[in-house]
Amino acid sequence: MKxxxxxxxxxxxxxxxxxxxxxxxxxxxxxDIKEGFAEGKALDIWETSPINLYDTRTVxxxxxxxxxxxxxxxxxxxxxxxKPGMSRDDLIATNAGIVKSVTEQIMxxxxxxxxxxxxxxxxxxxxxxxLTAGVDSKKVIGMAGILDTARYRSFLAEExxxxxxxxxxxxxxxxxxxxxPLPRYTTVGGIPVTEMISEEKLEAIVNRxxxxxxxxVNLLGTSAWYAPGAAAAQMVEAIVKDQRRxxxxxxxxxxxxxxxxxxxxxxxxxxxxxxEKVIELDLNEEEREMLSNSEKAVREVKAIxxxxx
Numbered sequence: 279m280k281x282x283x284x285x286x287x288x289x290x291x292x293x294x295x296x297x298x299x300x301x302x303x304x305x306x307x308x309x310d311i312k313e314g315f316a317e318g319k320a321l322d323i324w325e326t327s328p329i330n331l332y333d334t335r336t337v338x339x340x341x342x343x344x345x346x347x348x349x350x351x352x353x354x355x356x357x358x359x360x361k362p363g364m365s366r367d368d369l370i371a372t373n374a375g376i377v378k379s380v381t382e383q384i385m386x387x388x389x390x391x392x393x394x395x396x397x398x399x400x401x402x403x404x405x406x407x408x409l410t411a412g413v414d415s416k417k418v419i420g421m422a423g424i425l426d427t428a429r430y431r432s433f434l435a436e437e438x439x440x441x442x443x444x445x446x447x448x449x450x451x452x453x454x455x456x457x458x459p460l461p462r463y464t465t466v467g468g469i470p471v472t473e474m475i476s477e478e479k480l481e482a483i484v485n486r487x488x489x490x491x492x493x494x495v496n497l498l499g500t501s502a503w504y505a506p507g508a509a510a511a512q513m514v515e516a517i518v519k520d521q522r523r524x525x526x527x528x529x530x531x532x533x534x535x536x537x538x539x540x541x542x543x544x545x546x547x548x549x550x551x552x553x554e555k556v557i558e559l560d561l562n563e564e565e566r567e568m569l570s571n572s573e574k575a576v577r578e579v580k581a582i583x584x585x586x587x
Contacts, residue, residue, distance in 0.1 A: 292507025423526025451572030
């Protein structure tokens with residue numbers, strides 16, 4: 279099995295490293311436009327193999343898409359990183375051009391590949407890749423929900439002083455301030471989280487989750503990379519190993535939850551074919567309203583891309 283990660287920056291390199299050390303596939307190709315950058319990152323990762331005891335080969339390439347040929351899964355992290363004070367919407371013009379170009383070249387050499395998009399603004403960049411790839415929408419997936427739920431679960435684990443392993447959660451909607459965490463579907467070792475934490479503290483954690491990306495940007499001066507890279511790698515592993523994991527992911531909506539013709543985050547079953555099934559939850563009125571607000575926000579950004587032809 280072969281996986282390509284396009285973009286050897288912090289997120290892409292982290293993703294490649296996780297894929298290699300977890301032996302998710304036989305080969306990871308890391309590609310970047312900066313001369314020697316991907317080669318250096320790939321070599322550095324490979325040199326950890328005797329230490330971390332894994333066999334997956336990591337190969338770097340400077341814009342040579344022939345080396346990506348025959349990839350089973352391709353992760354696209356390319357794009358301008360978000361800076362302090364910059365909204366995801368500000369990124370759309372530049373990053374849409376980058377994602378379109380990358381997707382075109384990937385499809386020439388790996389027409390059967392499943393695409394996992396990480397570039398921001400996430401929901402609309404996934405839509406851009408889908409339009410460009412011209413393949414079944416089940417094979418073009420956005421990574422956001424795993425990252426967002428990881429932040430939510432880590433904050434809860436910290437507050438409750440429990441292992442994050444025991445916390446399960448569902449999160450829907452767009453990747454950003456309008457995301458929709460669902461406390462009603464959040465459990466700690468099977469126990470509803472509402473029985474273990476006050477409503478006030480839970481609301482504070484939900485709000486912190488919505489601004490989780492911005493919190494990192496304000497601290498680092500750039501976007502996060504460890505959690506996003508690991509989240510993308512977890513999606514790849516579920517696909518490559520046909521694990522049929524239940525994850526929140528950004529997918530093409532075709533009537534689910536009453537939403538059509540756009541990419542939005544919902545719970546899915548992820549396996550060898552990409553999106554095996556979209557899971558429709560029985561949302562209450564408040565949850566449906568939040569999802570509707572998130573849909574409207576994403577559609578506004580989608581309209582910008584549509585206007586760019």
